Amino acid sequence: MNIYNVLPLCLCTLFTFASSYSPEAMRDLVTDLPGQSHVSFRHFAGYVPVDKTNGRAMFYWFFEAMSYPNKKPLVLWLNGGPGCSSVGYGATQEIGPFLVDNKGNSVTFNPYAWNHEANILFLESPVGVGFSYSNTTSDYKKIGDDFTARDTYAFILKWLERFPAYRDTDFYIAGESYAGKYIPELAEVVYDRNNVNSSPHIKLKGIMLGNPETSEAEDWKGWVDYAWSHAVISDETYGVISKFCNFNSSTTWDVKECKDAVDEVLKQYNKIDQYSLYTPTCIKNSSVNSFVDSTRFKTNFANSKMMPRLMGGYDSCLDDYTRVFYNRADVQKALHASDGIQLKNWTICNDDIFDNWADTKPSVLPLYKKLIAGGLRIWVYSGDTDGRVPVLGTRYCINKLQLPIKTAWRPWYHKKQVSGWLQEYEGLTFATFKGAGHDVPSFKPSESLAFFSAFLNGVPPP
Structure with missing residues (x-):
């Protein structure tokens, strides 16, 4: 099958479904994205106001399923940071149908896009991320977990007014990294509001979290243990951390020996891509020499509620390519992000949001228990070469839940090859x-993509 010729929708289905979109939604239809190949599905982008008094509006990019969108679920995808763009990462580096090319000049079709299986909605959250904004400066000093969850819930309700065809569609939330906090917090808001008779009902069925920040103490311990077990740090550094750091205590950063030893972990990780231990870093060329860009590291030990952030990925130069792409006048105009004349200054991550984060829950494991009791489907996955939110930390978090084991640890397969390992709990x-x-x-x-399909269908991977 030619990947560019996706099965077309039945015209009657397309007509009926389109008629249930609002005129406002149709104004968000993207028709001239630079470099886009011909596809049969439609996509929409624009702003949804979430607080008219303060002038807060959130930017989204929505892709219909490649076939029969009226029969497939709606999935909201969130990236983390906090302060990083789901449009810049999820949509055009990971799971969207159009991936930014290696110069930021155009997009290429992604044959493994997740809108094969669902309608996918990307949101730049919270305000201050990407194209999302507030006209009230003081809002940016209030942004934290609770603020983000409330605004995202408001966005969902407003978005469903614009696209009422999805009001009765099964709804899932997925994402990665600091979205490990966003997602269960948002799911709790939806779950609680669904139980209030006066609130609109959203058919939330489940959540899926990739390499998620979950519980501070376990995440920190997993981060250190993984660095040691993968030969990033010395036995001596690990010994000092084991002796002087108590990650269950907020005062552990007051202990000089602990702080100095953790700084040593950061120093070693700053030489490689913490997010992908075994792939090259982004090397920028100049007429004189080449150098590794080690400036993309963020942490704040004065406020230890934040884990360190170091941007990177499979092609760690992709962040630069997306920056070029989204700051082009023709791209911003095509996506209704600006008029193409007065351009927005788009960045893939907003450091100010990270530095000024107002509140974070030390652990979302109690929310896991609440959502499990409420019957929601919860899948968690880990790329096992990630040093930033490593598989060890996630296992420590899940083990703390003490859930009964339903299916013992086993390999799972894709195309007859072991793709990883899996365990089912109650x-x-x-x-x-x-x-x-x-x-x-x-x-x-x-x-x-195969894993995502299994999640939506509620069946384990083969």
Whole structure:
């Protein structure tokens, strides 16, 4: 099958489905994205206001399923950071149908796009990320977990008014990294509001989280243990951390020996791509020499609620390519992000949001328990070469839930090859991706699409 000629929709289905979109939605239809090949599905992009008083609006990019969108679920995808763009990462580096090319000049078709299986909605969240904005400066000092969950819930309701065809569609939330906090927090808001008679009902069925930040103490311990077990740090550094760091205590950063030893871990990781231990870093060429860009590291030990952030990925130069692409006048105009004259300054991550994050839950494991009790499907997966939110930390988090084991640890397969390992618990499925870094679909596109399909169908991978 030619990947560019996806099965067309039945004209009657297309007409009926299109008629249930609002005029406002049709104004968001993207018709002239630079470099886009011919496809049969439609996509929409634009702003949805979430607070008219303060002038907050969130930017989205929505892709209909490649076939029969009226019969397939709606999936909201969120990236983390906090402060990083789901449009820049998820949509055009990972799971969207159009991936930015290696110069930022155009897009190429992604044969493993997740809109094979679902209608996919990418959101730049919270305001201040990507094209999303607030006209009230003080809003940017209030942004944290709770603020983000409330605004995202408001966005969903407003978006469903614009696209009412999806009001009765099964709804899932998926994402990765710091979205490991966003997703269960948002799911709790949806779950609670669904139980209020006066609130619109959203058919939330489940959540899927990739390499997710989950519980601070376990994530920190897993981060250190993984660095040691993968020969990134010395026995001596690991010994100091084991002796002086208590990640269950917020005062552990007051202990000089602990802070200095953790700084040593950061120093070693700064020489490689923490998000993908075994792939090259982005090397920028100049007329004199080449150098590794080690400036993309962010952490804040004065406020230890944040894990360190170091941008990277399978092609760690992709961040630069997306920056070029989304700052083009023709791209911004095509996506209704600007008029193509007064351009927005788009960045893949907003450091100010990371530095000024107002609140974060030390652990979302209690939310896991609540959502499991509520009958939601929860799948968690880990790329096993990610040093940033490593598989060890995620296993420590899941083990803390003490869930009964339903199916013992086993390999799972794709195209007759072991793709990773999997264990089913009562209420949760955990899987690894062999040889994948932090942004799993960038490393294992075919496998991740198969895994996503299994998740939606509620059946374990083969």
